[in-house]
Amino acid sequence: MKPASQSTIPSAGDSPPLLAAFAVALLVMIAMSWAQLAAIWTTGAFIDTDDAARMAQVRDFVAGQGWHDLTQRRLAPPDGHQSHWTRVVDVPLAAMLLFWSWFFETENAEFLARMSFTLGLFALLLWAAARLGRTLMGEAGVVPALAVVVLSGMGNVQFQWGRIDHHAPQLLVILFTLEAALRSIEPGQARRSVLVGLWAALSLSINVETLGLLAVACAAGPAVWIWRGGDRTALFGLAAGLAAGLPVAGLAFIPQGDAARLACDAISPALVSAGLIAAAALVVLGICAPRLHGAGARLTVSAAAALVAGGLAGWLNPHCLGNPYGDIDPLVREMWQDLVNESTPLAKLLRDDFQSAFPMIAPAVFAALGTVYAVAQTSGEARLKWLTMAAATTVALAVVTIEVRAMSQLYIASLWGGAFVFLRLRTTRSLTWAMPALFAISPATWLLVTPAPAGGAQAERPWSACYTPATFRDMAALPPGVVAGPVFLGSHILAHTPHSALAAPYHRMTKSIRATLDIFVAEPERARQLAAAAGVRYVALCFDPDSLGVIIKRGPNGLAAALTSTGGAIDWLRPVVETGPLRVYEVRAPAGPQP
16 A cells, blocks of 8 residues: 555656756747747837836836835826835846846847846746646656646746746745645645745735735645644744744835835735734644644634634734725726726636637636546645645636636646646556647647637737837937826836826826826816826827727717827827827917916
8 A cells, every 4th residue: 555645646767857858848938939039129029017117117226216215206296106016026137137237238238137037937937847746746747847837828928028027926936835835744844834934925025916825825734734733833834934034024125105004915014914913823823732632623723813813913904904906996997997908807808808718718727627636636645735736726716707817826826737637647548648638738729729709810909019119219209208198008108218107007006097087088178287287298199999999988079089080189289209109299388478
């Protein structure tokens, strides 16, 4: 008989050398995304608004902006925008930028810094996948784990060439956190719970969007203690990791300003205090553990401790009991947030854009079923590990049903079930039977079998040129001023011009977004007054159809409708730039004598 802790997956004696497998996986990821790299090389474009805003933040940091000063003064002037990001991602980017600046001019140094950052993320992703594959399935699981990451297309989503936002680093930290949690379940390895707490502190220092997966990782060790009793190291270890990591993270990364001090959407005093309260609850549980006989007693006391800890954290930070992103103006929600694809519930996306949504969700569902299969086919510590991954998958899937922005989290949690199915089929049948399991976790496979939309191929999107560097060259030559433009354009205005943007797509600047929308919706004379009150010097037009349609529907006689109509002209606006789809108007000085 096999020991209870042993997986039913045998080691594969013919596994290739791990270093060679790692190198091959890295080369395949680079090859699969080579066209994307070439496109970034030729245009220098940022993948999305977050990447553009991140580069603006890094430039300010390199230019001497304070470590704890994350106010972007060219956003929402005159006060500026207090970002909910931190310096965690800025540090490696700034270091790479400074390094390449020794050899190249600024534009090329920035490009090389972005590419170096991506290559580093590729390597770390594969390393984390190899570690997790080994922890879940032994040495035989390393190569399948590398394979599912490569085929999953993650190198073309959050890990795209040139992406420098926080999402990919956040996912990497979650992988390392989950791996530490799984290792802490192994006999004699409960001390690794310290690493879980430390990784959790780093994750919260980047962003809070993976809080659900962090909760699963942190709960793994205590859950095993509840079930089995005995060793209390997991409780004390996790408490020590949180108690050591969170205060350091708070001191190092909480930005200055009222927005940061009262924040619930990023690392803040509220999150640090909540984590320390959780650590204290774990210590109390550890002290009481010898007196708790039976899983029922341990579960009851643990639930009571969790309720008390949660109640105390809520009492200390009542402002965090509602929406962590704060109150968003209803008009802003309707005319901006509801247009953000990442904020769309899964059911709505499947209904509105099935061809895009189905190939994205199908691989994760297959892999999730593989995780369930792994739970059924393993025993002992191996089963506990897969149960942990099943819990993480369930949490991620629940978030995806609310907002598809969590799809990458679902992949990170579930992919390994596909690797398990591959390894089982390879062991019990043959490689020929096993290969389809790998391709089943690839979105490209499901895209081939997804019916095309009734209208045929998707229409071209000329408005995508709104976000390329070449579009902004003439605009950048204008004297600096405040620009009222489409909300989604704000970050690119920061990255490609010396101008300030009245608004950009970030939830903390709902007032500025509302001010921008009001200008475009208002009738021209009223829009003039609003623009003057906001200090606007330029009005920019480069809308995607959805945003423009919502604005014109809300203000059919408004400024945006007038400017986009045939022959539309506004007497207080002077055309100064027309580059591709971008049009820029300068506000004319008021007639008459000036003081």
